[in-house]
Amino acid sequence: MARPHIEPFVDRDVGFKKLLLPGFKKGIQYKMLSMDKDSGACTMTVQYDAGFKQPPGFSYSEMELFIMEGHLMIGGKKYGKGTYIFAPTGTALPAMSSDEGALGLIFYNFGPPTFQESADNHDAVDTSQQLKIINSYEGLDWQVPTLFPQTAPGCLLKILHLDPKTFGMTFLYCMTPGFWQDNISYHDVAEEAYHIWGTSWMMQFGDLPTGGYFYRPAYINHGCFKSDLGILAIGRTDGDLHNYFHHDPYSSPEENHQRAAAKLARMKPALYQWILTNEHNHLPHDFEFPDDAYSTKNYDSGIHMHEDGTAHGHASSGAHSHLNTPKVSKKKNK
Ligand SMILES: [Fe+2]
Incomplete structure (x- = not known):
């Protein structure tokens, strides 16, 4: 877990x-x-x-x-x-x-x-x-995030560490006074953050003051946001951060998974098809890092979709879906 x-x-x-x-x-x-x-x-x-x-x-x-x-x-x-x-x-x-x-x-x-x-x-x-x-306070400058899609203007970053394999990162971030962002976000990765100073507000979880902390697994909706006086915080992700923005406060983590998978199918159909069909090859051999072992055993999405009731022997109970191919990709990949 x-x-x-x-x-x-x-x-x-x-x-x-x-x-x-x-x-x-x-x-x-x-x-x-x-x-x-x-x-x-x-x-x-x-x-x-x-x-x-x-x-x-x-x-x-x-x-x-x-x-x-x-x-x-x-x-x-x-x-x-x-x-x-x-x-x-x-x-x-x-x-x-x-x-x-x-x-x-x-x-x-x-x-x-x-x-x-x-x-x-x-x-x-x-x-x-x-x-x-x-x-980090005196030796680094604040940067406008280059992650795309971007957060709203007024959220700035100082990257402290970027994991060269996973692109997980540790970073300082600030919200300037009066910051607001009117959409909802989720990610493919877990993120955690701690407020060094200041209070921000979020629709789902309310105020996060100085000393406030969250550990948020992947695919959980967060936002809208605002901060009246601004904040200074340190954050960390366990993988590559992509901002999936939307405006549906009621979408579930399962639906957010589906949307993320649909994006992969739409933007990288060859990779998506290979993952689905390559003899259940969920643990790829990686010639770039041949000594690395890939496992999803520490990741539990809470979803296990075998809609036909078939049983499969997998080393991990981590997320994998065989029959939830988004309709858009089925059409495009045929
Ligand atoms: Fe986030």
Whole structure:
């Protein structure tokens, strides 16, 4: 199972708990924002207490850390709010400490929170990506999103990380004062976000204030939006983000799947037909990344469409549909 839909959640409504997992040093407190109960992947608000110290070490999961308040010393350098740290799986971070304490957000993207004391990377470190530390507040400019279709004017981005394989991304985004967008959106990917500052309003889920968070699985309607005074937030997707816009507040996730599939059939009919017919080849061999194993076992769309009642042996219970070929593509592909 993937992480459940959590929206809205406000971390100011709950207290911190001490992080007492094996391996971690004393002086870390957390608020759990979302968690995959099978893999342990999670996102947390994290408080490093004044006087916190941690030797060099790595996580067994890809890890991202964003500092919202206070300072952290990392490898002898002082980093303050707006600092974004990306650590690929098994990549050792230098020693960390904090004299005054720090408040942050931490993302363990593929497994539970872990800390293995080590000055060196793990032998099986993910070498496809690099450790990076970015000053996102002062070192990056706001950009008008180049994603198409675009969000309404007044929503700006700073891309912090783009996964080279999945195009999943982590980004700061802002809504300028008076921002509004009058349509409804959904995506093929999950997205999560946390309000560093400010309140926005959304038709389905109401106000999301400072400290507000959501984890939103794919194909869930969200919008219209507005923000009177503007917001600053950090967001993350687990794959390539496409804005499917529409104006039907009553469309279901199943109908949104259908529309997305219809778009694929319309725009990439050869690929769509191949996926449907290539001897149930749902797990493609990829000559670009031949060592990668593709699996949908951590993705559950909630849909399983075998309308003829036939049974198939699949390694995964993930979404696959055989008989829901959109009518438009049936006509065009014949
Ligand atoms: Fe979205």
